[in-house]
Amino acid sequence: MFNGIRKRVISMWFPRLASDRILRVRAVDGPFALTLKTDNANRLYCLNARADRQGLHRGMSYSDARAFCPDLQSAPADLLADTRFLHTLRRWAVRYCPWVGIEGDDGLVLDITGSAHLFAGEDRMLADIRQRLMRAGISVRLGLADTRGAAWALSHHGEGVGEPGNPLAALANLPVAALRLEQGTVTALQRLGLRTIGNIEETERAPLARRFGPALLRRLDQAMGRQPEEVSPLADPVHYGVRMTLPEPIGLVDDVTGVTERLLERLCAKLIRNEAGVRILNLTLYRVDQGAHTVELRLARPLCDVQRILSLFARGISEVDAGFGIDQMRLEAVEVAHLPPEQVSHVSSDRQNQLDDLISRIGTRIGLENVQRFLPVESHIPERAFAIVPAVLKSQPGGWAVERPRPVRLFPPEPIVGQGNLPPDSFRWRRMPFTTARRTGPERIAPEWWLDDDNWCAGIRDYWKVETWQGRRLWLFYTPQNPGWYVQGEFA
Known part of the structure; x- marks a missing residue:
């Protein structure tokens, strides 16, 4: 009670939040379910009403669901998009009261104390909420009571309005799971014959506390209003x-x-x-x-x-x-x-700042995505060991590192004449004669079998770094499965 006004709380539960988010954009005529990979198995995550009527349920394996319902249509779940959608609904719900919080991953809680009269009463407010959400294609179950716990219980197990000042009247016949208890506690209570909230309310508190700990009585007292439970609204994002x-x-x-x-x-x-x-x-x-x-x-x-x-x-x-x-x-x-704080000192250099500002100035003229740089890629194959990305992307710490040096210039393999598995003492490349002065190697590189690359289907390659008396430092490789020598790069 505050200044004679009794606290009233609405609990909104969206039982099909994830599937409604998809279907309100792309309607599906038939059973539909979202799937999520859990415990190394693809399982149903959220279903529409027609899938429920076919006997499917959340947590069911996708293969079993297809066996029961061959015409089931599905899509992968996107938990991040569902969270964003729930936060969008939270911002929308602020039209009814300023105190709106998130309830789990599929619900909202509204403290409408002193706000119902703006909508001509609680019944009119609930009707307006339901009508607007149904028009938007969103399933909702509503509960209204004096406490947050009672409102949650009604939305998830009863969907109704609790009498002001008497929460037990609305909660007495609801199952014990409506107290937001863990499944193990719910099962243990049912084995003792305590199947409803009314049964727990009538039982001596001391034995319950000794057997189930303080959590059970805390949830009961929160639902009955004997222990406060506030609604904590999320702060609006900072507007820059x-x-x-x-x-x-x-x-x-x-x-x-x-x-x-x-x-x-x-x-x-x-x-x-x-x-x-x-x-x-x-x-x-x-x-x-x-x-x-x-x-x-x-x-x-x-x-x-x-x-x-x-x-x-x-x-x-x-x-x-x-x-x-x-x-x-x-x-x-x-x-x-x-942008976390940075340590600054009189010896710090602003070269990086100057480079970033230069990239920004060039980007305003030709677009930042057109200013590009090379980044290493986790691959031993030379052609796949780098990627060209926008310069604004920074390399991650602890990235790909190659133990052996790679040539500055890389080009498609060019054949040369040579015998045996050692680099030839003399050879011609691009119509120029070369004599080997020093050779380092070999470095054997095998093809990556999981990638489809025609240039590497032939098999392994043995790479050599060859220094010539003419001053050129070349990167040669030998193919044992189909004997031959090739030049693929040149060092600086």
Whole structure:
């Protein structure tokens, strides 16, 4: 009780959250289930109503489900997408009350104390929630009671409204599983003949505490309102956007740069507080003639430094058509990444910062994805030992390392004349004669059988590093299964 207002809580349970998320976008006429690999077996994770009516159930192996229901349609589950969808529903539920929390991985809990009258009563509020969710193609079961535990029990095992001030009346006939107990505790209670919440409420507390510990009585007291259980709403994500309305229109580049700097100071202060850096920025300039111009800045690495970001904005701001003047500016961080604090000292070098800023400047002209670099790949095969990726991607620590050096230049194998399994003493390559001065090897590389590569289907290769009297350092290999010598690379 608070100021004469009794606490009321709604529990929303979405029994088919994952499948509803898929089917509301792509409808399926027939049994449908999402599958998830568990314990090295593909099992059913979430089913629609028609699959339930066919006798399928969650946790059933997919092969057994197909045997029972040959026309079953399926798709792999995406747990991360389901979590994002649940958080989207949480933001939607804020329209009913400000206190909305997440309940497990498929439910919400709302503290509607003092909010029901805005919807003409609790019944009207529940009807509105159900109607809107049904229109969106989302199955829901609702429970309303004085406590969070009682509301959860009603939504999962009864779906109803508890009488204010008397939770036992609504919970007495519900099974003991409605108290949110572990399955082992539920089974043990049923073996003792305690099958409903009413049975537990009528039993002496001391024997229950000795046998099942404090968890059972805590859940019972929470459901009955004897022990508080608060609803903890999730904090809204930080919004990295700032704006400024100008008293007089501006149009000079210096004025626009000055306002941008003030906006960056406010934005970067928020980024620093949250240990974050921005990767993509949008600066929108609104003109007095209702037109707008957006300057996008993509950074090679997350930044929260005002002056470095401002200098990278210079080119985009200089190309803006101010028209009759700009009276409002808005700066938004479109993509933000975690940026932990860094140790700085008087001996630190800013070469990396200069390189990142150069990549950012070039990227504003041709696109960051077109500035590329090489990264090592976990493969012994020379042609597969590297990948060309955007320069903004950094190599991971502890990446692929090759014990033997690799040539700077790599090209398709070119045959040369040679006999035996040792590099020839003299040979011709690209119409030039060469004499071997020193040879190092061999390094045997076998094909990767799990990859389909026509160039490596012939078998193993023995690689040699050959230094010639002519000054060229070549990378040769010999194929024992089909005797022959080839040149594939050249060292610096």
